[in-house]
Amino acid sequence: MKSVMSNKLVISLYVLPALALILLLIYIPIVLTGYYGLTDWNGIGQAKFIGLENYINLVKDKMFWESAWHSLLLGIFSTISLIGYLILSLILASKIKGANILRKIYLVPMLLSSVAIAQLWAKIFDPSNGMINRLLMMFGVDNPPLWLADSKLVLYALFIPIVWQYAGFYIIIFYAALKNIPEELIEAAKIDGANPFQIAYRIKIPLISGVIKVMVILAIVGSLKYFDLIFVLTGGGPNHASEVMASYMYTEAFTKYNFGYGSAIGFGLLVICLIMTWLIQKLLSSKEDF
Amino acid sequence: MSNVAYDLQTKTTVPNSYKTSSTLGKRIGFGILYLILGIIAVVQIYPLIWLFLFSLKTNQEVFGMSPFSFPHDPQWGNYAKAWTQGHINLYFFNSVLYTVIAVVLTVILASFVTFAVTRMSWKLSGLVLGLFMAGYMIPLHSTLIPLFSFFKTLHLINNPLSIILSYVAFNLPITIMILSGFYRTLPREIEEAAVMDGCSIHRIFFQITLPMTMPVLSTTIIINMIYNWNEFVFVNTFISSDKWKTITVGVNNFVGQYLTDWGAIGATLIISIIPVLIAFFILSDRIVEGIAAGSVKG
Structure with missing residues (x-):
């Protein structure tokens, strides 16, 4: 029995192909990004080793910190909107009719590619023919906003399709977690005379606090990595007003061919993601005493 | 006692936690609740319907008419064009x-x-x-x-x-x-x-x-x-x-x-x-x- 289930040859055969793939395409590149950040390189010729120059420039680069701030701002918005998703999930999970259909309808945008969502919302935001401004004009707004072309508005405008896309995702997860709560606990509380709000606040939310914590991490770290939709919709513009870390890195590397500096940005993105994950875990762990 | 309540709860299909003391106020509350849930569902789905509608329109219709109108003469040719040209x-x-x-x-x-x-x-x-x-x-x-x-x-x-x-x-x-x-x-x-x-x-x-x-x-x-x-x-x-x-x-x-x-x-x-x-x-x-x-x- 033992020998069959611990046959080293079979284990290697089963594990090594996949392991080789993730080492080669995920872990080694992560290390190389850090190294390329130490070079001056246009992606074609020989990379020239220049020491810490790129990283020193990165720390002093206003654009980088601005893009990091934009990413973080999206993360903060996403975290705040978790409250709304949680309330909706509490309603849907309280045995209401049609909950199953509703949560599936909410999920539909999540299934579309970010490119399709971006192109669709480019049309919705279109200043003269888009759905939003047509609606506003129908209600008598004479000078509706330019949305994506307005550098003061663009980040807030971008957040609308982001909520539209991810709402269903978070609702599905909160709903699943809420459905896992043993029925007996809720029944016992009801018999003790607790009203639905008390049950939600005192019993259900504390019981799914682990899932909520994971979702906060996902919302913030996911926002730090955010790229596709913004890159397609605004390309980081107008005038860098919606630049995020990943779009800054992408433009630097694949449009301007600054592979060295682009790598430094990419490494900065990785470090910030890891620090934030650690930080949120630290901040939220103290509350998990139950 | 709690078992009895539990059995009742699982055997009935209506959301009886609310229905047991069904007052007018609760019904209105429920109505508003469903209205909100329904509006969110529309917001999630409508952009796709709008997309489908304008995929069947001519540019004159898109630019000249209400974005909520149905296409007069559905332009299925748009699909043929997209499929082969691009x-x-x-x-x-x-x-x-x-x-x-x-x-x-x-x-x-x-x-x-x-x-x-x-x-x-x-x-x-x-x-x-x-x-x-x-x-x-x-x-x-x-x-x-x-x-x-x-x-x-x-x-x-x-x-x-x-x-x-x-x-x-x-x-x-x-x-x-x-x-x-x-x-x-x-x-x-x-x-x-x-x-x-x-x-x-x-x-x-x-x-x-x-x-x-x-x-x-x-x-x-x-x-x-x-x-x-x-x-x-x-x-x-x-x-x-x-x-x-x-x-x-x-x-x-x-x-x-x-x-x-x-x-x-x-x-x-x-x-x-x-x-x-x-x-x-x-x-x-x-x-x-x-x-x-x-x-x-x-």
Whole structure:
């Protein structure tokens, strides 16, 4: 029995192909990004080793910190909107009719590619023919906003399709977690005379606090990595007003061919993601005493 | 006492926690609640209906008439135009090809790993599993430049292999995450009996364990399909020749070229999302399950 289930040859055969793939395409590149950040390189010729120059420039680069701030701002918005998703999930999970259909309808945008969502919302935001401004004009707004072309508005405008896309995702997860709560606990509380709000606040939310914590991490770290939709919709513009870390890195590397500096940005993105994950875990762990 | 209440609760299908003392106030409250839930549903779905409507309109209709109107004379020609003019047919075929190959490879490799890690006994199994799981946390963009130069050295830029390998590598973590949750719930008795009978390990895997994981396999397959179909960054970075582009990237280029032809743009977007929507209509439960399983474990 033992020998069959611990046959080293079979284990290697089963594990090594996949392991080789993730080492080669995920872990080694992560290390190389850090190294390329130490070079001056246009992606074609020989990379020239220049020491810490790129990283020193990165720390002093206003654009980088601005893009990091934009990413973080999206993360903060996403975290705040978790409250709304949680309330909706509490309603849907309280045995209401049609909950199953509703949560599936909410999920539909999540299934579309970010490119399709971006192109669709480019049309919705279109200043003269888009759905939003047509609606506003129908209600008598004479000078509706330019949305994506307005550098003061663009980040807030971008957040609308982001909520539209991810709402269903978070609702599905909160709903699943809420459905896992043993029925007996809720029944016992009801018999003790607790009203639905008390049950939600005192019993259900504390019981799914682990899932909520994971979702906060996902919302913030996911926002730090955010790229596709913004890159397609605004390309980081107008005038860098919606630049995020990943779009800054992408433009630097694949449009301007600054592979060295682009790598430094990419490494900065990785470090910030890891620090934030650690930080949120630290901040939220103290509350998990139950 | 509590048992009686519990039985009552489960036997009735109406939400009786609210109905038991059904006052007028509660009914109004319920009405408002449903109204809000309904409005959110409309907000989630209406943009897609609007997209479908303008995909059938002429530019005059899009620019001149209400955005909420129905097309007067549905322009199905927009679809024919999108399908043939912008290489959308070619991109569509490429997307199917990459998606199918990558999904098959991912699911097989992930099943091998999950089997070895959760069913077989060896010292480093925990570490290896951790290595796969942690891959989920790594931002893809931080790997992009080295990947680009790696594929360039191997002459795999503008080659489908770079795309398929990247899809497999980056989807292995989530797939193994979902699979391992299921493998741990499977009973070991059948496998143990098979070992006693002198069954080889490969036969145990292929003929006993793998068939038992069919439900979760279909979940991971559909989740992987959606991810790959929608993927943008890898194709946009590693593929520049039209010949090998996928529909997600191709649609983006098409829109860039035909900026003002709303009808044709709408039609290409609809073509690009139709396969996913059809999959959702057929397999929505599996998709919901996959999304819930994949992230709660995180």
